[in-house]
Amino acid sequence: MNYSIIRYILGWVLLFESGFMAMPCVVGAIYQEKSGFSFLITALACLVVGFLLTRWKPKNMVYFAREGFVIVALSWIVMSAFGAVPFVLTGEIPNFVDAMFETISGFTTTGASILTDVEALSHASLFWRSFTHWIGGMGVLVFLLAVLPLTGGYNMHLMKAESPGPSVGKLVPKVRDTAKILYIIYFVMTIIEIIFLLFAKMPLFDALTTSFGTAGTGGFGIKNSSIGDYSVAIQVIVTVFMILFGVNFNAYYILLLGKNKKNVFKMEEVRWYLGIILVCILIIAFNIKSIFGSFGVAFQQSSFQVASIITTTGFSTADFDVWPQLSRTILVVIMFIGACAGSTGGGIKVSRVIILLKTVKQEMGYFIHPRSVKVIKMDDKAIEKDTVRSVSAFMVTYVIIFGFSMFILAFDNLDMVTNFTSIAATLNNIGPGLELVGPTGNFSVFSPLAKCVLIFDMLAGRLELYPLLLLFTPSVWKKN
Amino acid sequence: MKIIIVGCGKVGMTITEQLSNEGHDLAVIDLNNGVIHDATNNFDVMGVVGNGASYNVQMEAGIEEADVLIAVTASDELNLLCCLIAKKAGNCNTIARVRNPMYNKEINFIKEELGLSMIINPEYAAATEISRILRFPTAIKIDTFAKGKVELLEFIIAEGSLLHNCSLIDVAKQLKTDVLVCAVERNEEVIIPNGSFVLHQGDVISIVAPPRNSRMFFKKIGVDTHQVKNAMIVGGGTIAYYLAASLLNMGIDVKIVEKNQERCEQLSELLPKAVIIHGDATNEDVLMEEGITHCEAFVSLTGIDEGNIFLSLFARNQSKAKIVTKINRISFDDIINTFNLGSLIYPKYITAEYIVRYVRAMQNSIGSNVETLYRIIDNKVEALEFVIRENNGIVGIPLEKLNLKNNLLIACINRRGSIIAPNGQTEIKVGDTVIIVTTQKGLQDIKDILKE
Numbered sequence: 001m002n003y004s005i006i007r008y009i010l011g012w013v014l015l016f017e018s019g020f021m022a023m024p025c026v027v028g029a030i031y032q033e034k035s036g037f038s039f040l041i042t043a044l045a046c047l048v049v050g051f052l053l054t055r056w057k058p059k060n061m062v063y064f065a066r067e068g069f070v071i072v073a074l075s076w077i078v079m080s081a082f083g084a085v086p087f088v089l090t091g092e093i094p095n096f097v098d099a100m101f102e103t104i105s106g107f108t109t110t111g112a113s114i115l116t117d118v119e120a121l122s123h124a125s126l127f128w129r130s131f132t133h134w135i136g137g138m139g140v141l142v143f144l145l146a147v148l149p150l151t152g153g154y155n156m157h158l159m160k161a162e163s164p165g166p167s168v169g170k171l172v173p174k175v176r177d178t179a180k181i182l183y184i185i186y187f188v189m190t191i192i193e194i195i196f197l198l199f200a201k202m203p204l205f206d207a208l209t210t211s212f213g214t215a216g217t218g219g220f221g222i223k224n225s226s227i228g229d230y231s232v233a234i235q236v237i238v239t240v241f242m243i244l245f246g247v248n249f250n251a252y253y254i255l256l257l258g259k260n261k262k263n264v265f266k267m268e269e270v271r272w273y274l275g276i277i278l279v280c281i282l283i284i285a286f287n288i289k290s291i292f293g294s295f296g297v298a299f300q301q302s303s304f305q306v307a308s309i310i311t312t313t314g315f316s317t318a319d320f321d322v323w324p325q326l327s328r329t330i331l332v333v334i335m336f337i338g339a340c341a342g343s344t345g346g347g348i349k350v351s352r353v354i355i356l357l358k359t360v361k362q363e364m365g366y367f368i369h370p371r372s373v374k375v376i377k378m379d380d381k382a383i384e385k386d387t388v389r390s391v392s393a394f395m396v397t398y399v400i401i402f403g404f405s406m407f408i409l410a411f412d413n414l415d416m417v418t419n420f421t422s423i424a425a426t427l428n429n430i431g432p433g434l435e436l437v438g439p440t441g442n443f444s445v446f447s448p449l450a451k452c453v454l455i456f457d458m459l460a461g462r463l464e465l466y467p468l469l470l471l472f473t474p475s476v477w478k479k480n
Numbered sequence: 481m482k483i484i485i486v487g488c489g490k491v492g493m494t495i496t497e498q499l500s501n502e503g504h505d506l507a508v509i510d511l512n513n514g515v516i517h518d519a520t521n522n523f524d525v526m527g528v529v530g531n532g533a534s535y536n537v538q539m540e541a542g543i544e545e546a547d548v549l550i551a552v553t554a555s556d557e558l559n560l561l562c563c564l565i566a567k568k569a570g571n572c573n574t575i576a577r578v579r580n581p582m583y584n585k586e587i588n589f590i591k592e593e594l595g596l597s598m599i600i601n602p603e604y605a606a607a608t609e610i611s612r613i614l615r616f617p618t619a620i621k622i623d624t625f626a627k628g629k630v631e632l633l634e635f636i637i638a639e640g641s642l643l644h645n646c647s648l649i650d651v652a653k654q655l656k657t658d659v660l661v662c663a664v665e666r667n668e669e670v671i672i673p674n675g676s677f678v679l680h681q682g683d684v685i686s687i688v689a690p691p692r693n694s695r696m697f698f699k700k701i702g703v704d705t706h707q708v709k710n711a712m713i714v715g716g717g718t719i720a721y722y723l724a725a726s727l728l729n730m731g732i733d734v735k736i737v738e739k740n741q742e743r744c745e746q747l748s749e750l751l752p753k754a755v756i757i758h759g760d761a762t763n764e765d766v767l768m769e770e771g772i773t774h775c776e777a778f779v780s781l782t783g784i785d786e787g788n789i790f791l792s793l794f795a796r797n798q799s800k801a802k803i804v805t806k807i808n809r810i811s812f813d814d815i816i817n818t819f820n821l822g823s824l825i826y827p828k829y830i831t832a833e834y835i836v837r838y839v840r841a842m843q844n845s846i847g848s849n850v851e852t853l854y855r856i857i858d859n860k861v862e863a864l865e866f867v868i869r870e871n872n873g874i875v876g877i878p879l880e881k882l883n884l885k886n887n888l889l890i891a892c893i894n895r896r897g898s899i900i901a902p903n904g905q906t907e908i909k910v911g912d913t914v915i916i917v918t919t920q921k922g923l924q925d926i927k928d929i930l931k932e
Contacts (some may be wrong), residue, residue: 065521156520171483173505173526384513 003343011053013075018046030125035122060181068157073296073467080104089343107133108462111314111431114444126222130209135342137216148178171253182344190215200233214241217345219314219431239304246311246339269351274463284327310334312346314431321438337392346429355391373424408453426457482546486532486562487514487553494832507541533561533862552577573597602831607722615707617802620823622852634686642701644681658901659697662891662917663861670860672887688891690899708776714761715782737761779804792821814834863917868928880904883931888918
């Protein structure tokens with residue numbers, strides 16, 4: 001274990017965080033709010049600690065997969081811990097566990113809140129809450145890789161640990177260039193959404209925070225009604241962008257720079273993703289037609305909700321908790337499916353679902369033709385056995401974590417649907433669930449212990465389970 | 481530059497390591513996804529699993545924008561096919577490894593007609609390297625700069641040598657020859673010395689000088705510089721064949737010990753002048769009988785690295801011969817060095833170095849100005865030759881006024897064919913070629929020698 005490289009990179013993460021935190025300071029200054037000072041103090045604290053940690057460059061810059069995983073897991077925890085401080089300092093969320101919950105919910109792009117009245121927050125805090133989504137969406141270490149001149153092939157370990165999906169590939173030969181391209185696409189798409197929202201007459205502050213929430217597929221609203229009170233045009237724009245940010249970013253790279261642009265339409269994952277969205281929207285639209293009167297409105301509401309849930313954003317325009325059971329069930333199912341690998345969304349990921357389904361099909365084939373040999377393919381390429389194995393293992397780990405969380409949440413003696421959907425909503429980084437944690441409710445009903453479990457679930461979900469679990473494995477911490 | 485490497489074996493991996501450290505955009509192609517995993521985990525490169533001769537696979541690796549394709553798979557024919565396809569698909573430079581001696585005689589025809597930029601034969605390259613060493617047995621390694629006008633020699637200061645406990649200023653005063661000591665390795669540490677540095681016995685030193693001066697230098701310190709008169713080669717593989725042929729050409733008697741009867745007969749047919757011994761060289765008696773105690777050079781070239789190491793250790797004990805040991809696979813460089821096995825030959829490094837040198841020279845025409853590059857002292861030190869093409873921040877300033885990086889030495893200046901040993905007042909002029917010795921890796925331009 002190379003401890004000094006962990007210290008060094010953590011230091012850089014804090015330096016970046018202090019830079020990020022300068023933004024809410026500016027917002028605080030513009031709106032002349034006292035809360036701006038809380039952010040300033042924390043930003044300075046990050047700066048000092050970060051500076052001390054990066055002061056001495058490690059002699060040995062070589063590190064391996066396990067350091068990569070540990071660095072990523074620790075970075076997210078440290079980043080969240082510092083990110084939570086301003087909420088406590090301003091007194092808006094006095095309890096540190098609550099503040100931690102809110103911040104981690106932000107960074108992991110979950111969007112689950114313990115606040116009962118969001119509108120009571122200062123502008124600086126609202127901005128920071130949404131901005132954490134944007135940082136967490138693409139990942140802070142990917143940002144670090146794009147900006148810092150760390151050399152060597154080891155950086156792929158960081159990228160692999162932070163990027164979602166069963167197998168992480170590079171767009172171009174160098175990690176740094178890949179990270180840059182991803183961030184440029186991310187940045188430009190965010191700007192485009194902001195412009196669209198401004199055209200739809202959304203106020204600038206709202207447009208910024210909503211775009212951050214959409215880009216990172218986070219879901220913190222700045223209104224108690226989330227996106228519900230905005231015009232239909234705004235809702236449609238947000239719907240479209242939510243779906244766009246849930247698409248594998250490789251698709252955009254191929255569209256923009258690739259030689260063979262037609263390949264985009266051959267990407268099996270994107271086709272499945274769009275197919276699932278379309279089918280779910282239609283079923284739910286028919287199902288809720290009677291509530292909204294016309295099919296048009298029902299379609300618009302259904303599309304917003306499906307997009308919001310499958311991309312694991314978690315914005316809401318209507319209280320889907322009161323929708324018919326069929327619609328509620330579909331929404332819960334797509335919570336698990338999640339967005340595409342290589343997007344900013346969470347969940348199990350469409351590509352994993354495809355691989356799992358194909359494994360099941362292959363397994364059935366073995367019963368019929370016991371001697372048959374069949375290779376699982378995706379995008380016309382054979383999937384390595386290792387990938388299939390790791391996807392299956394992922395699924396098992398996922399179920400175990402889910403079951404364990406259910407067990408601890410049961411101590412709170414809330415109803416089963418609340419417990420089940422709140423874990424689904426946090427482990428898949430969505431935000432709202434059903435019943436008590438539905439679009440109109442929030443997570444303040446839980447005990448501190450249950451909140452800690454949910455915090456763990458959010459981090460585990462965003463980092464794809466293993467980095468976080470590795471922290472609890474003693475042999476990782478041994479010197480060699 | 482954008483470079484595609486097909487085949488990720490020993491040589492492929494070595495090239496990948498060096499080129500990726502130099503900051504090129506690399507894509508590696510191999511059929512085995514295990515080695516691709518290794519490559520992408522250890523280096524900042526893109527991996528493609530597939531057959532490198534396939535058009536689609538090459539397209540996926542980005543052949544259209546590639547500047548060079550290097551084919552180093554195990555098969556000669558596949559390498560040539562890769563290059564042909566790459567030439568058509570991407571119109572890039574192509575380098576192939578072709579090692580079959582059958583093709584070696586037709587190498588120029590193949591190269592010209594198939595439009596390859598470079599063909600490398602690792603065995604031939606290794607043999608050339610060994611024969612160069614045997615011509616000048618005092619040195620461990622010899623490289624040449626400025627088209628042979630300057631030599632870079634690496635050798636060990638023997639016990640009881642004049643140089644022991646002698647500072648570099650004294651060396652210059654006493655010997656009165658223009659020889660520059662540019663790097664010293666002591667206890668696995670590499671030092672770029674200054675004038676007050678004191679040499680010890682056992683140091684591995686590298687010197688830069690024109691050939692005439694280096695001969696003088698060795699004469700003055702009392703070291704014999706004559707080429708060997710006879711050589712014993714153990715193992716009759718392809719390198720042995722090339723080496724024997726080249727040594728016989730130079731008038732050196734060659735004795736090859738090979739344990740396979742059939743191969744012995746082949747060799748005797750190919751090399752009528754050589755003495756071919758059929759016997760197992762791991763048997764002490766065979767070697768003693770063939771006069772290992774009296775041979776002047778001993779080269780172990782069997783296919784087994786461990787065997788080679790033992791043979792060389794044995795030869796060191798039994799004779800005063802110049803010893804050359806071939807190592808194919810083993811990577812414990814530091815340990816092997818402590819055995820004092822004489823000159824070590826790593827065919828994979830030699831091949832890789834030839835290719836990297838070519839790539840560097842290519843880059844030359846695009847941006848970097850490195851003419852030649854050598855790695856000395858276990859790749860810890862680089863010696864680079866730069867051409868000064870234009871008037872930049874370095875030209876016309878006395879060297880003592882330049883703010884050079886640490887551990888960096890301007891070893892030699894070649895001005896229109898005459899070799900200048902620089903001192904503080906020397907100025908670099910446009911048109912010069914300058915030789916730099918440094919532990920700082922990855923210099924791209926002469927301007928990189930200055931502190932930032």
